[in-house]
Amino acid sequence: MTRLNMFNSISLDGYFTDSSNDMSWAHAGGDNKEFQDFVAANAQGENALIFGRVTYEMMAAFWPTPAAAQAMPEVAKGMNAAPKYVFSRSMKTADWAGTTVLNGDPVQEIARLKRESGVDMTILGSGSLVKQLTAAGLIDDYQLMVCPVILGGGRTLFEGTTGKPVLKPANSRTFQNGKVFLHYTA
Amino acid sequence: MTRLNMFNSISLDGYFTDSSNDMSWAHAGGDNKEFQDFVAANAQGENALIFGRVTYEMMAAFWPTPAAAQAMPEVAKGMNAAPKYVFSRSMKTADWAGTTVLNGDPVQEIARLKRESGVDMTILGSGSLVKQLTAAGLIDDYQLMVCPVILGGGRTLFEGTTGKPVLKPANSRTFQNGKVFLHYTA
Numbered sequence: 001m002t003r004l005n006m007f008n009s010i011s012l013d014g015y016f017t018d019s020s021n022d023m024s025w026a027h028a029g030g031d032n033k034e035f036q037d038f039v040a041a042n043a044q045g046e047n048a049l050i051f052g053r054v055t056y057e058m059m060a061a062f063w064p065t066p067a068a069a070q071a072m073p074e075v076a077k078g079m080n081a082a083p084k085y086v087f088s089r090s091m092k093t094a095d096w097a098g099t100t101v102l103n104g105d106p107v108q109e110i111a112r113l114k115r116e117s118g119v120d121m122t123i124l125g126s127g128s129l130v131k132q133l134t135a136a137g138l139i140d141d142y143q144l145m146v147c148p149v150i151l152g153g154g155r156t157l158f159e160g161t162t163g164k165p166v167l168k169p170a171n172s173r174t175f176q177n178g179k180v181f182l183h184y185t186a
Numbered sequence: 187m188t189r190l191n192m193f194n195s196i197s198l199d200g201y202f203t204d205s206s207n208d209m210s211w212a213h214a215g216g217d218n219k220e221f222q223d224f225v226a227a228n229a230q231g232e233n234a235l236i237f238g239r240v241t242y243e244m245m246a247a248f249w250p251t252p253a254a255a256q257a258m259p260e261v262a263k264g265m266n267a268a269p270k271y272v273f274s275r276s277m278k279t280a281d282w283a284g285t286t287v288l289n290g291d292p293v294q295e296i297a298r299l300k301r302e303s304g305v306d307m308t309i310l311g312s313g314s315l316v317k318q319l320t321a322a323g324l325i326d327d328y329q330l331m332v333c334p335v336i337l338g339g340g341r342t343l344f345e346g347t348t349g350k351p352v353l354k355p356a357n358s359r360t361f362q363n364g365k366v367f368l369h370y371t372a
Contacts, residue, residue: 012344169362180366
């Protein structure tokens with residue numbers, strides 16, 4: 001069994017996208033050295049990346065571009081090189097290098113990948129997936145990078161989750177730029 | 187000018203009450219020594235407490251009781267002894283010791299108290315007040331105690347806040363029990 005991790009930047013009020021589906025607010029403070037070192041180290045892993053269609057299309061429109069290579073060279077390199085899975089009932093193919101489209105049920109497909117793929121996985125964004133996989137008990141690590149901005153509205157990662165699951169502390173830490181990394185395990 | 191602070195426990199998904207207006211989930215892990223020492227020190231201040239009516243009624247039904255005195259003696263003592271202000275258009279009087287009912291506009295009243303009262307203030311709960319006073323630029327310190335629980339729904343503190351205010355880092359810290367204290371200034 002491999003591990004399934006979720007990583008997201010969230011606002012102080014708990015949103016991972018604002019009400020216009022924008023995530024650019026999450027980049028503020030990203031030029032801080034201490035923070036950059038952490039992010040680069042965190043992106044060095046060999047994890048496969050898991051997306052819902054909406055997040056995938058946002059990411060696929062950014063990370064392969066020269067703008068991304070210039071702004072965050074290490075992260076862009078990692079994102080582009082990683083094996084990627086996108087869940088969609090409508091997509092047949094996807095252009096971003098290394099992408100496999102999965103049309104089946106996310107819970108069954110992820111359970112299968114955890115048993116068979118031999119590779120740890122990270123979900124980025126993808127609120128609907130996070131919610132379904134949390135309900136199914138398939139997420140092992142929850143990593144949230146809190147950004148010191150108030151969005152006032154947007155999409156949450158766990159909307160409608162029932163049972164009030166309590167997570168176990170792992171290695172949370174604070175950064176000089178005001179971001180705070182929350183890390184919990186299921 | 188005195189300072190206005192807001193303090194709240196929030197869930198991992200950013201809610202300060204769950205969808206049944208319950209806040210008892212915030213007490214989990216409260217028996218940890220490191221955490222208790224922090225909370226007791228934080229409650230030692232001489233701050234006046236500020237509430238909206240809904241939060242006030244919840245707090246007034248708990249803190250003066252023997253159950254509260256037994257569960258959290260230091261905090262209960264501080265809460266009961268503190269001067270309290272509750273904003274309500276309908277309330278005329280309030281029973282909890284030391285309470286002043288304010289029927290006027292929160293923004294004007296708080297601006298006046300900051301100029302005239304000589305006492306720092308802390309807002310607890312009270313999402314509507316927090317939102318109005320954030321919009322008016324009257325809150326100086328934002329303190330959020332993140333609890334490692336997923337609620338899936340509830341009330342947020344900043345619903346509808348516009349302009350995406352970015353806060354400045356202060357002394358955030360992590361606790362062994364999984365709670366993470368976020369502290370920012372305006």
